Amino acid sequence: MCSIFGITQPSQEYKNFLSHRGPDHFDSFSTKEIYLAHNRLSIIGLDERSNQPMQGRNGTVIVFNGEIYNYKDLKAKKLSDYVFKSHSDTEVILALYEKYGIDCVQYLRGMFAFAIWDENEKRLFCARDRFGIKPFYYTKNQDQFAFASEMKALLPLVPSIETNQEALSEYLTFQYTLGAETLFQNINQLMPGHLLIYQKGDLNIKKYWDVSYEIDFSHSPKYFEEKLESLLTDSVCYHQVSDVAIGSYLSGGIDSSLITALACESNPNFYGAFHGKFTDHPGYDESSYAIDTASALNKSLYTINITSQDFTDNISKIIYHLDTPVAGPGAFPQYMVSKLAAEHVKVVLGGQGGDELFGGYARYVIAYFEQSIKAAIDGTHKNGHFVVTPESIIPNLTLLQEYKPLIKEFWKDGLFGPLDERYFRLINRSVDIQDEVDWDLFDLRKVMEKFKGIFNNQENVQKEAYFDKMTHFDFKCLLPALLHVEDRMSMAHGLESRVPFLDHPLVEFAATISADIKFPGGRMKSLLKEVFKHKIPEKVLMRRDKMGFPVPLKEWFSGNLKDFLQDIFSSQQAQTRGFYDAKKVVKGLEGLSQFSRKIWGLLCLELWHREFHDKSHEYRY
The missing domain is CATH 3.40.50.620 (HUPs)
Incomplete structure (x- = not known):
């Protein structure tokens, strides 16, 4: 296990800043610096198992966060002629890179984020695992490129600590963001299944893996x-x-x-x-x-x-x-x-x-229930492979007893619309905070366009399968x-x-x-x-009542934690955020539904502003 941090051409001011912050301020790196490749790359944060940078044979060096589970197989089957200096999975990545170049990622089975400096090519090559299990963030300005396992490690390098408004509109809608942008302006994430090459000041990113729903109808x-x-x-x-x-x-x-x-x-x-x-x-x-x-x-x-x-x-x-x-x-x-x-x-x-x-979310059953009604009315319930009949779904509807409020919300704007709009209503968290948030500040059309682009991606889901479209979106975003x-x-x-x-x-x-x-x-x-x-x-x-990891927030927020919340949202800081009305949040503490994410979502945003925006001077140099 280790975390990674690297920066090309670090300034002296930044080096001084790191030396005074100490290793406890950021979790993603220590302040010990190793200069490699003629000072073109500074690696901060080393493999915890060796406390040394892993170097290859041709002037390559790697920082790596994660685990490669098939590294022993790779050594035996793909790299039998390579003379290893260690028994680590880290060196296997370097050996694969020497043999296959950037295609080395195709052979890796595991969770990873890594960066390789290639001295011969004067190139930085980075990659993130197929699902985004391990993090990789980066920022680029002028002739400087930096990457890290944590966003906070990059905050000293951005022009100022500001909120990305487009990402914020996505968070307010889904309680997560949809793409490479993060809530911090000028800090992006390398997306799952992607690799990055930084060479001579040019940054290039490309996808090396994706999941494709090519349905197999030939097997039993x-x-x-x-x-x-x-x-x-x-x-x-x-x-x-x-x-x-x-x-x-x-x-x-x-x-x-x-x-x-x-x-x-x-x-x-x-x-x-x-x-x-x-x-x-x-x-x-x-x-x-x-x-x-x-x-x-x-x-x-x-x-x-x-x-x-x-x-x-x-x-x-x-x-x-x-x-x-x-x-x-x-x-x-x-x-x-x-x-x-x-x-x-x-x-x-x-x-x-x-x-x-x-298919483990109750909303899939809600969507299928509506789909079965529509198919029965249209007389299409026997067409194709993907439509359920009302008879088949009725025995499974009892698991929706606790989800009546969600069903009511889902159907209040009508039934049988386009698939993308129907699923959007099922996952849209913003309905809870219509009064608290100033929605005029956000371009929600962009949010919907981005959502539809992912949901309707024909490259991944080629058939008109509602279930596959739903699970694919959640796989890519949730x-x-x-x-x-x-x-x-x-x-x-x-x-x-x-x-x-x-x-x-x-x-x-x-x-x-x-x-x-x-x-x-x-x-x-x-x-x-x-x-x-x-x-x-x-x-x-046989249980039908599993709800993820249920937390009694409804009871706490109207009971033991009511004063805690009132103190936070009645503070001068909360009153001046601009994008939400803290007084309305306090008024809305009563009458929360069990599944409401209203207070959770806004509380997290408020505490985030306090930690990173209100304390921005602590992350500067």
């Missing part, structure tokens, strides 16, 4: 079941390549329970699982499901009871480690459980990706946001989180499975449950 369901079992089992084995103890997050849902079960099967030294629970209010304690799974596997379960006091004590730290607000309230319990896990292990396995690959949380909340405690569902052979295979096999009749994760039904306790397998 049995074929897909057997191959899914093989690929996921294989992935869990690869993700346990490590010299240290490995555990897992165990929420009590299908995905984390399955990953834990498969990990125990393949690793007799598997340490145990970690779970966070809320016992202050009924309906938020899912520990019984985690206990059942751990008991069935005969493994230890370590739990932490998370309270409202934990929230007030840690929410500002969480925003600091995230760099920018992103995704939902799950970041808070993830931070707490990661802290617990870090007291026992250095590596944990998680279940991220299962929902996007196999999942990177969730992985942002997964990485930052674990690394905040020096913990490495690995996600076996996001192994590219498995992802590419899952994209070929038709919706009527993955999601028949609107049955969430039907294929996954069928294949692995003997690995998971029946109580977990």
Whole structure:
């Protein structure tokens, strides 16, 4: 594990700034500098395992954050003639680069962000893994290019700390951003599955991988079941390549329970699982499901009871480690459980990706319900492979009991419109904050255009499959946001989180499975449950009430944390932000629905402004 930071042609003022800040101010690098390639590249932040930069044979040097799970296979099959100086996966990347150039990324199986300086070509080559598990940020101005694992490490190099208004409009709509731009003006992210080349002052970025939903209609369901079992089992084995103890997050849902079960099967030294629970209010304690799974596997379960006091004590730290607000309230319990896990292990396995690959969100059922009604009315429910019948979906509608407010909101503007507009209504978080935000400041047409461009991307989803369009959008936009949380909340405690569902052979295979096999009749994760039904306790397998990582924010915000919120939003700072009305936020604390993200989204933005905008002088030199 390591973080990366690099800069071409660093100024003396910046060097002085770093030397005075000390190693604790930024998490992504230490202040020790190694000058390479005739001072053309300064690498700050080294491989923690060796505390030395990894150098290749032809004047190449690499900084690397992540893990390459198939590095031993690559050494044996692709690099048998290479004389290695170490046993690390880092050197394997350098050896692949020497042999295959920038195409080396095609051979890597794992999570990674790296930068290679090629002295012969006077070229900086950077790449990020296919799914965005590991972060990579950069900024460029005039003749200076800098990159880092964290946005905060780049703040001293941007002209000023300002909010990117276009990205802010996306966050206010979805609670995540859609593209390469971040909430910080002049700081971009290298997108998942992309590589970057910086040479002679020119910056070029290109995509090296993408997922394509080319549906396979030639095989039987049995074929897909057997191959899914093989690929996921294989992935869990690869993700346990490590010299240290490995555990897992165990929420009590299908995905984390399955990953834990498969990990125990393949690793007799598997340490145990970690779970966070809320016992202050009924309906938020899912520990019984985690206990059942751990008991069935005969493994230890370590739990932490998370309270409202934990929230007030840690929410500002969480925003600091995230760099920018992103995704939902799950970041808070993830931070707490990661802290617990870090007291026992250095590596944990998680279940991220299962929902996007196999259909685990209730909104997919809502959309399918409407689609089945429309197809029945139009008489098209027997056309093609993708339309469910009303008869098939009715038995699955009971899981939507808690989602009546969402259904009401979804249908209030009419039914049977274009697919993109219908799904937009399902994921649009801005309906909660229409009164609090000054929407005249934002160009929402751009947000909708960008959304439609991704949702209707014919290169990825060629058929008129509503399910594939929905899961593809979430895979491209929501999942990177969730992985942002997964990485930052674990690394905040020096913990490495690995996600076996996001192994590219498995992802590419899952994209070929038709919706009527993955999601028949609107049955969430039907294929996954069928294949692995003997690995998971029946109580977990049959549950219909899983809601991600539920946090009792509604109860806290109208109870124990009401004064905390009123203090924040009644402050002079909050009153002068300009883009939202803090007084209306305070008035809206009563009557929040269980699924409302109103307060969460605006609270995160306010705390972000306090940390990075109000303290901007601390990030300057």
